Amino acid sequence: MSAKDSNPATPGEKLPRLPEDVQRLVEERTAELARINEQLRKDLEESQRANKSFAEALERSRQLGLETTALVKASRAILDSKSFEEAARIIFDCCEEVTGATSGYVTLLAKDGSRNDVLFLDSGGRPCEVDPDLPAHVRGLREVVCRTGRTAYENNFPASEWVEFIPPGHMTLDNVMFAPLRLEGKTVGLFGVANKPGGFTDRDARVAEAFGELAAVALRNSLTLQALQESENRYRSLVEAISEWVWEVDPGGALTYCSPQIQDLLGHPAEDALGKTPLDFMSEGEAQRVSGPFRDTLQSQEPFAGFEAVFLHRDGQRVVLETGGVPIRDADGDYRGFRCVSRDTTQRTRAEQREAALQSQLAHMGRLTTMGELASGLAHELNQPLAAIAMFAAVAAHEAKADGEQGRQKLIEACDDIGEQARRAGQLIHRMRQFVKKIAPRRTALNLRSVVDEILPLVQNDFRHAGIPLNIDVDRALPMIWADKLQVEQVLLNLVRNGLEAMQRTDFADHQLSVAAKAGEGRLEIAVRDTGDGIPKDRFHDLFGTFYTTKPEGMGMGLAISRSIVEAHGGYIWAAPNSDRGTTFTFTLPTADKDREDASGTDGLHRG
Amino acid sequence: MQAVPTVFIVDDDPAVTKAAGQLAEVIGFKSQVFNSAAGFLDAYRPNGPACLVLDLRMPGMSGIELQQALLNTGKTLPIVVMTGHADTRLVVKAMQLGAVGCLEKPFPVEDFCKVVREAVQQSEEAWRNRSHGS
Numbered sequence: 001m002s003a004k005d006s007n008p009a010t011p012g013e014k015l016p017r018l019p020e021d022v023q024r025l026v027e028e029r030t031a032e033l034a035r036i037n038e039q040l041r042k043d044l045e046e047s048q049r050a051n052k053s054f055a056e057a058l059e060r061s062r063q064l065g066l067e068t069t070a071l072v073k074a075s076r077a078i079l080d081s082k083s084f085e086e087a088a089r090i091i092f093d094c095c096e097e098v099t100g101a102t103s104g105y106v107t108l109l110a111k112d113g114s115r116n117d118v119l120f121l122d123s124g125g126r127p128c129e130v131d132p133d134l135p136a137h138v139r140g141l142r143e144v145v146c147r148t149g150r151t152a153y154e155n156n157f158p159a160s161e162w163v164e165f166i167p168p169g170h171m172t173l174d175n176v177m178f179a180p181l182r183l184e185g186k187t188v189g190l191f192g193v194a195n196k197p198g199g200f201t202d203r204d205a206r207v208a209e210a211f212g213e214l215a216a217v218a219l220r221n222s223l224t225l226q227a228l229q230e231s232e233n234r235y236r237s238l239v240e241a242i243s244e245w246v247w248e249v250d251p252g253g254a255l256t257y258c259s260p261q262i263q264d265l266l267g268h269p270a271e272d273a274l275g276k277t278p279l280d281f282m283s284e285g286e287a288q289r290v291s292g293p294f295r296d297t298l299q300s301q302e303p304f305a306g307f308e309a310v311f312l313h314r315d316g317q318r319v320v321l322e323t324g325g326v327p328i329r330d331a332d333g334d335y336r337g338f339r340c341v342s343r344d345t346t347q348r349t350r351a352e353q354r355e356a357a358l359q360s361q362l363a364h365m366g367r368l369t370t371m372g373e374l375a376s377g378l379a380h381e382l383n384q385p386l387a388a389i390a391m392f393a394a395v396a397a398h399e400a401k402a403d404g405e406q407g408r409q410k411l412i413e414a415c416d417d418i419g420e421q422a423r424r425a426g427q428l429i430h431r432m433r434q435f436v437k438k439i440a441p442r443r444t445a446l447n448l449r450s451v452v453d454e455i456l457p458l459v460q461n462d463f464r465h466a467g468i469p470l471n472i473d474v475d476r477a478l479p480m481i482w483a484d485k486l487q488v489e490q491v492l493l494n495l496v497r498n499g500l501e502a503m504q505r506t507d508f509a510d511h512q513l514s515v516a517a518k519a520g521e522g523r524l525e526i527a528v529r530d531t532g533d534g535i536p537k538d539r540f541h542d543l544f545g546t547f548y549t550t551k552p553e554g555m556g557m558g559l560a561i562s563r564s565i566v567e568a569h570g571g572y573i574w575a576a577p578n579s580d581r582g583t584t585f586t587f588t589l590p591t592a593d594k595d596r597e598d599a600s601g602t603d604g605l606h607r608g
Numbered sequence: 609m610q611a612v613p614t615v616f617i618v619d620d621d622p623a624v625t626k627a628a629g630q631l632a633e634v635i636g637f638k639s640q641v642f643n644s645a646a647g648f649l650d651a652y653r654p655n656g657p658a659c660l661v662l663d664l665r666m667p668g669m670s671g672i673e674l675q676q677a678l679l680n681t682g683k684t685l686p687i688v689v690m691t692g693h694a695d696t697r698l699v700v701k702a703m704q705l706g707a708v709g710c711l712e713k714p715f716p717v718e719d720f721c722k723v724v725r726e727a728v729q730q731s732e733e734a735w736r737n738r739s740h741g742s
Binding site: 383395 | 721
């Protein structure tokens with residue numbers, strides 16, 4: 001078949017005419033074929049377009065997936081990372097991966113905004129001789145991004161206006177993109193990526209901006225954390241530097257925080273205390289006492305202060321802690337327990353207790369001295385039956401010589417009387433022995449000033465309350481006295497208190513009480529001078545009472561005791577009216593040097 | 609014949625007054641005992657030789673106070689004081705007020721007899737002088 005055969009419809013060439021209907025059919029068929037052809041071509045085109053958009057969609061979806069995964073990973077990094085550097089590195093890597101950049105860095109703006117500090121740099125294998133530790137100036141495209149806070153990229157960097165800012169030795173840059181790290185409306189750093197094959201797109205810019213946002217969140221977290229840490233450090237160092245013990249309990253009373261002072265105060269390591277309650281560090285009795293108020297306070301959620309409780313040190317020592325506390329509330333205002341500060345008032349309390357002990361000792365001493373008097377009275381009473389016995393015996397001897405029934409009766413009666421008095425004497429001796437056991441005084445060499453100083457705390461408050469000055473003029477350098485300390489304290493207390501009472505009975509504004517001492521021959525003379533209402537002249541002689549008189553409470557008793565103490569020490573006590581107003585009581589006590597040798601022989605009855 | 613002198617005994621202790629009273633009788637005197645100074649002061653009417661054996665420490669009116677009261681009323685009689693304590697100051701005071709003797713309990717019976725006899729003797733002399741004078 002020739003070429004002509006294959007082209008039967010060449011125009012202009014006379015073809016054998018087909019019958020008209022055939023001709024029409026052929027034309028129709030040809031047109032149909034052309035239509036079909038056209039349709040096929042259209043279909044093909046359509047299909048190709050669909051294919052392409054499908055592939056594009058696929059790619060977009062892949063990209064989106066990549067972006068999503070990267071964003072999730074970056075978000076996760078914020079939560080998991082311990083530092084901003086760590087989080088920023090992960091976020092940056094994600095950004096690089098998603099945008100397809102091959103190098104980049106993260107910088108933070110210096111506080112004054114003048115320069116960037118490069119946090120880290122990924123040169124992507126390209127040589128770079130610029131020391132990343134050197135601060136980078138904020139200029140060029142970075143300056144634009146910093147200023148506008150918008151992501152920007154430049155795909156033809158070598159030809160751009162920015163290239164002039166590149167320092168010598170800097171790695172080559174084909175294209176660059178910067179995303180800002182923004183905190184509170186200010187740009188605080190930059191995400192820089194570069195050298196993406198094919199250049200960056202708007203889409204990359206949006207993605208980079210999202211990563212920049214994430215990095216900013218990470219930065220804010222890190223700054224907050226840092227501030228929190230600093231604040232906590234500050235709080236902790238404060239808490240640990242003070243002498244008070246700081247502790248926290250949950251609403252149930254269990255310790256949730258315990259400052260290290262507990263080690264010093266109570267001898268327990270702080271970590272051992274956690275989970276226990278403060279009551280666990282008290283004696284059973286004290287815990288019982290405190291448990292009520294403790295529970296009530298936890299329940300009330302009201303601040304409290306000045307609560308005193310006796311804790312037990314690990315070594316068994318009693319430690320008095322004064323505690324104040326405030327309820328702890330979390331950010332939502334929910335009650336979380338109590339924060340408390342306890343301070344050691346043991347010293348103070350010990351002083352108070354010492355005072356109380358001294359008080360009670362003195363009171364006891366008062367009783368003892370009274371008993372001493374009683375014992376000495378008993379000795380006197382013993383003389384009574386002895387005297388009677390001697391006389392009854394003489395009577396009996398006389399009657400024994402007499403004759404007759406009357407004499408016999410008298411003899412029997414006298415003997416009965418003797419027996420009766422002997423029994424009485426025996427009972428007295430028995431009672432006396434019991435007293436004597438309790439009253440042996442102990443004399444030592446004492447510094448009078450020290451004795452005075454010991455009683456001062458017992459009376460100072462009363463004087464302060466009364467607004468009356470108490471002047472002590474007792475030289476520490478005076479000779480030592482040879483005396484029973486408690487007894488001397490008792491005498492001083494009696495006199496000082498009497499003086500105060502005498503002054504409180506009158507209304508003068510210029511009251512004052514003075515205690516003065518001076519040395520005499522082998523003795524000290526101690527004068528207690530008041531400006532009180534004085535003592536009526538006719539009362540002076542029986543001021544100090546006697547054993548047999550019924551002594552009134554208070555002054556009479558105190559003075560009687562004082563006298564018996566002073567005299568037992570071989571001293572004297574007397575009272576004299578002052579020339580102006582009030583009374584001066586004076587007593588003497590032997591000095592240690594003189595009296596020590598013979599003192600041992602003067603205690604008489606007390607030696608039992 | 610002269611009346612038998614009376615020994616007054618004043619002590620708050622009944623055993624002592626009873627014994628001293630009997631002893632005084634044994635040595636030939638009459639006796640009258642009181643257990644309080646005030647009781648004696650009320651009852652005493654000088655009507656012949658007598659002496660007073662007086663305890664110094666007593667509840668209520670003391671021995672010294674009784675001495676003074678007697679001096680004040682002029683009803684004097686020789687006084688022997690007794691004391692339970694070696695209470696020097698009281699004894700000195702009593703002596704200053706004119707006591708003629710002092711007995712420290714418990715005393716030997718002989719001492720009692722001796723000082724009581726001496727006191728009574730003084731009283732007898734005083735009564736003799738008084739009657740001679742009258």
